[in-house]
Amino acid sequence: MKIKKYVARDFQSALQLAKQEMGPDAIILQTRQVKPRGFRGWFSPPQVEITVAVDDTLQVNTDKARQSTAKPVEPEGAAAKPAVMMTDPGAELGLMQEMQKMKAMMSDIQARMFEVDLLKGMAEPVRYFYEILLHNNVDKSIAQEIAASVEARLPESGDDRWARDVCLRTLQEYVQDISPIQLETGRQGHLVFVVGPTGVGKTTTIAKLAANMTFLENKRVALVTLDTYRISAAEQLRTFADIIGIPISVAFTPLDLQAALEEFKQHDIIFVDTAGRSPNNREHMAELHQFVELGHPDEIILVLSVTTDSKDLINVYRQFSIIPVNKVIFTKLDETYRYGQIINVLNEIKRPLAYFTTGQNVPDDIEVPDSLNIAAMLLRGDES
Ligand SMILES: Nc1nc2c(ncn2[C@@H]2O[C@H](COP(=O)(O)OP(=O)(O)O)[C@@H](O)[C@H]2O)c(=O)[nH]1
Ligand SMILES: [Mg+2]
Structure with missing residues (x-):
């Protein structure tokens, strides 16, 4: 089997090395970051390691795999001990697991072969x-x-x-679907709920938006927080509100929210910060739902961190979609250099993108994508 690893300072150099040695048909099986070994590694930047195969060897590989996976269903094997196979539930379970594994392996091989064909044609x-x-x-x-x-x-x-x-x-x-918050001139009380898991940057993002709208766009901004589970959370937003010089209200119940919205109805925009409890918590989602029903927000923005895996992000979206989420913000773009999550998630959820955030600095680290x-x-x- 012709599989080889190449290590270089960046992806492009590693790929170039591989193509030089393995030829243009080389296919990348895996990419990862590695640190040089030993003492020197402490001071060196991480390197990129790619594992490469050549497609015709993959073909050989598939044949081998086919032979070896064929074994468990060999007719001789089954004919030799039929009674044991059928009466022993343990053996039956084992056989089923074996078949499952085989199926998974075959579909994996099929996907690989498909990819190899596709790559050949490119x-x-x-x-x-x-x-x-x-x-x-x-x-x-x-x-x-x-x-x-x-x-x-x-x-x-x-x-x-x-x-x-x-x-x-x-x-x-x-x-292409990019849609930051846009305020209608002459209309007040634009209500924006900001939702999402704990620690993704909801409160910080609200502070950035509130500061920019106040100072750069000359808007009247007010804040409401529903994050009453942790004292520090409400305090965090209050501190931002004080620095910006805008009002804030803490709402413990839907009635509190109603009162706050009434109080702030002359403001151009009201941001509602929500508790970042786990979206798995049904009770919490039901409660959030109540606040949303009462508030009738103009927009509900889901905040997602690009440091999270795509599948987890899509799951988060599904869990939050019991409320009508209509935009997303991606945070922490400064913490990774791989941004595939953005396209994967948007392609799946089909919601517009409102903002990116790129660091902890309030109010600077936010941009319209x-x-x-x-x-x-x-x-x-x-x-x-
Ligand atoms: N690196 C980085 N950190 C961020 C960003 N946005 C927020 N944070 C940090 O993430 C942490 C959690 O933020 P917070 O706003 O409290 O999250 P919340 O629980 O969703 O309200 C804080 O330390 C923030 O400074 C960002 O764009 N980049
Ligand atoms: Mg918060």
């Missing part, structure tokens, strides 16, 4: 960008869809720059 630059997308955590199915679409749009004589450009445009289409920028972030091949 123009070299398209394959290169496909690999970068995977490296950046873009789901395989989305990356394949994008690669196929780029392939179809690429002119015959297209060079690397053409391919990059077409790839950027194609990616851009996946992240730009689709071409996101596309470029997803095509970046190194960690710098």
Whole structure:
């Protein structure tokens, strides 16, 4: 089996090394960050290790796998001890587990073969960008869809720059729905609920938005917090409100919220900060639902951290979608360099993107996303 690992300072260099040695048909099986070994490793930046295979060896591999997985259902084996197989529940369970494993293995092999075929058909630059997308955590199915679409749009004589450009445009289409908060002139009491799991940055994000709207846009902003589970949480928002110089109200019950909304109805915008309890907590979700029913918010924004895995993020969205979430904010873009989660989640939940946050500084570290920028972030091949 021709599988080899390459280590280099960044993804592009590792890929180049691999392609030089293994040829253009080399396929990346795995990418990870590694530290150089030993004492020197303490002072060196992390490196990238890629595991590479050549497709014809994968074919051999599949044949081998087919032979070995065929064993448990060999007719001789079954015929030799039929009574044991059927009467011993342990053995039956074992056989079923074995079959399950086999099935999973076969579908894995099928997916690999499909990928190998797909890769073979791709123009070299398209394959290169496909690999970068995977490296950046873009789901395989989305990356394949994008690669196929780029392939179809690429002119015959297209060079690397053409391919990059077409790839950027194609990616851009996946992240086009961008919709920051927009206030209607002359209308007051625009109500925004900010929801999401604990620690993702809801309170900090509200502080950033409130400060910017107050100082840069000259809006009248008020805050309400429903986060009454921890004293420190309400205090955190109160401190921000005091610094900005805007009013804040703490609502323990839906009636408190009603009173606060009445009090702040002359303000241009009211942000409602919510408790970041686990979305698994049904009681908490039911309570949040009550506040939402009563408040009739103009927008409910779900805050998600890009440091979380895509599947977990989609799960969070599902759990929160008992209330009508209509936008998302991604936080902590400064804490990772792989942004595939953004496209994976948006492609699944089909909700517009409102903001990105890029650090802990209030009010600076927040921005309105730009689709071409996101596309470029997803095509970046190194960690710098
Ligand atoms: N690195 C980084 N940290 C952030 C960002 N946004 C918020 N944080 C930090 O994440 C932590 C939790 O934030 P907080 O607003 O209290 O989260 P909440 O529980 O959702 O309200 C705090 O230490 C924030 O400073 C961001 O964009 N980048
Ligand atoms: Mg909070």
